[in-house]
Amino acid sequence: MTKLRKDFLWGGAVAAHQLEGGWQEGGKGVSVADIMTAGANGVPRRITNGVLPGENYPNHEAIDFYGHYKEDVKLFADMGFKCFRTSIAWTRIFPNGDDAEPNEAGLKFYDDLFDEMHKYNIEPVITLSHFEIPYHLVTEYGGWSNRKLIDFFVKFAEVCFKRYQGKVKYWMTFNEINNQTNYDSDFALMTNSGLTVQPGEDMERTMYQASHYELVASALAVQKGHEIDPDNQIGCMIAMVPIYPLTSKPADIMMAEKAMQSRYWFTDVHCNGRYPSWMPVFFERHGYNLDITETDLDVLAEGTVDYIGFSYYMSNTIEDHDDSPEYHYVESNNHTKNPYLEESEWGWAVDPEGLRYGMNWFNDRYHLPQFIVENGFGAVDKIAEDGKIHDDYRIDYLRRHIEQMKLAVEYDGIDLMGYTPWGCIDLVSAGTGQMSKRYGFIYVDKDDEGNGTLARSPKDSFYWYKNVIASNGDEL
Numbered sequence: 319m320t321k322l323r324k325d326f327l328w329g330g331a332v333a334a335h336q337l338e339g340g341w342q343e344g345g346k347g348v349s350v351a352d353i354m355t356a357g358a359n360g361v362p363r364r365i366t367n368g369v370l371p372g373e374n375y376p377n378h379e380a381i382d383f384y385g386h387y388k389e390d391v392k393l394f395a396d397m398g399f400k401c402f403r404t405s406i407a408w409t410r411i412f413p414n415g416d417d418a419e420p421n422e423a424g425l426k427f428y429d430d431l432f433d434e435m436h437k438y439n440i441e442p443v444i445t446l447s448h449f450e451i452p453y454h455l456v457t458e459y460g461g462w463s464n465r466k467l468i469d470f471f472v473k474f475a476e477v478c479f480k481r482y483q484g485k486v487k488y489w490m491t492f493n494e495i496n497n498q499t500n501y502d503s504d505f506a507l508m509t510n511s512g513l514t515v516q517p518g519e520d521m522e523r524t525m526y527q528a529s530h531y532e533l534v535a536s537a538l539a540v541q542k543g544h545e546i547d548p549d550n551q552i553g554c555m556i557a558m559v560p561i562y563p564l565t566s567k568p569a570d571i572m573m574a575e576k577a578m579q580s581r582y583w584f585t586d587v588h589c590n591g592r593y594p595s596w597m598p599v600f601f602e603r604h605g606y607n608l609d610i611t612e613t614d615l616d617v618l619a620e621g622t623v624d625y626i627g628f629s630y631y632m633s634n635t636i637e638d639h640d641d642s643p644e645y646h647y648v649e650s651n652n653h654t655k656n657p658y659l660e661e662s663e664w665g666w667a668v669d670p671e672g673l674r675y676g677m678n679w680f681n682d683r684y685h686l687p688q689f690i691v692e693n694g695f696g697a698v699d700k701i702a703e704d705g706k707i708h709d710d711y712r713i714d715y716l717r718r719h720i721e722q723m724k725l726a727v728e729y730d731g732i733d734l735m736g737y738t739p740w741g742c743i744d745l746v747s748a749g750t751g752q753m754s755k756r757y758g759f760i761y762v763d764k765d766d767e768g769n770g771t772l773a774r775s776p777k778d779s780f781y782w783y784k785n786v787i788a789s790n791g792d793e794l
């Protein structure tokens with residue numbers, strides 16, 4: 319018999335910009351996702367200077383969940399979902415980000431969506447900022463490099479907490495806030511923080527400054543959310559990609575430890591309410607005179623999260639590369655291949671045990687409940703002769719990860735709230751902008767060029783997952 323909670327939150331996860339479409343419906347403003355073109359496997363998305371004619375912007379229509387949400391929520395209910403994780407597109411509520419008043423049509427869309435979910439007893443799990451910052455905040459303010467964004471975000475959060483009180487209880491502030499550790503990536507900086515690289519700018523420094531403002535904004539939102547409704551459960555959202563040492567050479571172990579610190583200090587601030595000891599000395603050594611005030615530090619201490627929401631797809635591996643006592647981690651070029659693991663077509667190392675490892679890592683440090691809010695296998699699906707999709711590779715991936723998640727509960731005593739696999743319905747890939755990198759239990763007829771009927775149909779994994787939920791994880 320399963321040791322999972324009786325009220326375990328089985329469900330699925332998406333983000334507004336990756337499935338809603340309707341990019342200009344109901345007064346919605348332009349977000350950073352609306353200015354990213356379609357890339358391909360190994361071809362990065364381009365970030366254009368506003369919305370330009372003749373470009374392919376896959377998020378503009380996405381899978382038109384905006385127009386199909388009733389049908390889609392019904393399919394989730396058919397699978398037995400207890401919860402559904404999505405985000406509130408900031409630009410539906412504040413089209414420019416700095417508007418004086420929220421946009422009623424946007425607020426109403428999410429009212430209707432949450433009501434539809436509650437019809438089937440599906441609990442909303444809501445991310446406030448998931449890679450969809452208003453583009454106006456980028457052009458006018460320089461994104462999160464500007465302290466003013468704290469007020470804009472907190473206002474947005476407050477409006478959402480008030481409006482959806484009684485409808486939404488589970489929240490997260492910033493999606494995968496730690497992905498910007500990869501400060502060499504234009505994509506990561508733009509999606510996380512609306513940052514544009516200026517010639518000669520030290521983006522590592524800017525990343526730390528922007529992250530600090532986001533963490534302050536998150537802590538303030540946590541405080542507001544608790545004041546508005548003490549029942550609110552507000553979490554952080556961390557991309558858990560464990561970094562292993564390649565060998566038992568002590569310098570490799572040390573390198574991996576420092577790499578983990580560089581990627582996961584965000585969790586220290588969210589959960590412990592303070593910066594870890596290595597950071598002030600790191601800032602000092604690098605001459606980073608950051609805008610971090612005493613008041614900020616008090617806010618961080620008072621706005622700690624209720625749970626750790628995290629994504630898990632893969633692990634990475636590292637070896638010592640520069641013999642410096644700092645073991646400076648540079649995410650863009652420090653990884654090496656793990657000889658024990660196979661990779662997906664997109665080069666993501668498949669490592670089910672890494673999920674259990676990551677859960678133990680969080681648990682040892684923070685002693686908080688955990689929520690796996692993303693996990694999944696991006697793969698090309700082929701329609702078979704019988705017209706169906708037999709996605710046994712996806713079932714295999716999910717089964718092996720759920721097995722490890724159960725071991726973490728049963729053997730490691732970890733308090734796990736739920737599991738929402740990513741892209742439960744096919745959607746636009748964040749990293750590549752492709753439709754063909756599919757994660758769903760539900761197939762959506764649309765290709766990378768934007769052609770297709772948008773018709774929905776269940777894959778084999780749909781029926782498999784339905785039984786997993788019905789048996790509370792006993793039957794895999």
Ligand code: P53
Nearest residue numbers: 333493494557696740746747748749750755
């Ligand atoms: P895609 C990188 C590494 C781990 C997770 O990713 C990541 C990324 C960004 O690409 O993003 C999360 O679509 C993110 C989702 C995203 C999902 O993982 O690139 O929270 O928005 O779609 C999968 O295959």
